[in-house]
Amino acid sequence: xxxxxxxxxxxxxxxxxxxxxxxxxxxxxxxxxxxxxxxxxxxxxxxxxxxxxxxxxxxxxxx
Amino acid sequence: xxxxxxxxxxxxxxxxxxxxxxxxxxxxxxxxxxxxxxxxxxxxxxxxxxxxxxxxxxxxxxxxxxxxxxxxxxxxxxxxxxxxxxxxxxxxxxxxxxxxxxxxxxxxxxxxxxxxxxxxxxxxxxxxxxxxxxxxxx
Numbered sequence: 001x002x003x004x005x006x007x008x009x010x011x012x013x014x015x016x017x018x019x020x021x022x023x024x025x026x027x028x029x030x031x032x033x034x035x036x037x038x039x040x041x042x043x044x045x046x047x048x049x050x051x052x053x054x055x056x057x058x059x060x061x062x063x
Numbered sequence: 064x065x066x067x068x069x070x071x072x073x074x075x076x077x078x079x080x081x082x083x084x085x086x087x088x089x090x091x092x093x094x095x096x097x098x099x100x101x102x103x104x105x106x107x108x109x110x111x112x113x114x115x116x117x118x119x120x121x122x123x124x125x126x127x128x129x130x131x132x133x134x135x136x137x138x139x140x141x142x143x144x145x146x147x148x149x150x151x152x153x154x155x156x157x158x159x160x161x162x163x164x165x166x167x168x169x170x171x172x173x174x175x176x177x178x179x180x181x182x183x184x185x186x187x188x189x190x191x192x193x194x195x196x197x198x199x200x201x
Contacts, residue, residue, distance in 0.1 A: 006173050017114045017184050
């Protein structure tokens, strides 16, 4: 699986979970789901874009 | 001297407990969604079960870490409590399937996030079942 696909799957699971936990009305559920899901995916892409210029460096040794 | 008007009505009416909150919370912890099933929220129980188990299965397929406390690393204790939040699946993975995760696997970090999230989501379900049983939530 690609990094992006894993991020989308994670965002999907968490968004569905909190939507079912916090909202009862269908319209409110759709609104909250979209806010959470898009917030995580778009936010993740934005953070990735901001970090892009920084070099990753060699992997740290496993203790 | 009389009480100011509205003092009594501004207080929210106390709701009666729907079910034994301790039983609901213990069931919710043992099996994801079981607390909600006990409280007659069948559809939500099924959805929560599917979501928590899906996160756990994806995490295990990626060889994520099923935390245990490590001496000298206090944060692993918190992570262990978080993972144990998933209830019976944690102990089944640990003791029946001898699952630990694979630190050298490509998906280790992602898998750990999924496994830990499954445990933390179920801990929230325990609190939700407790509130529903007390009549504080629908």
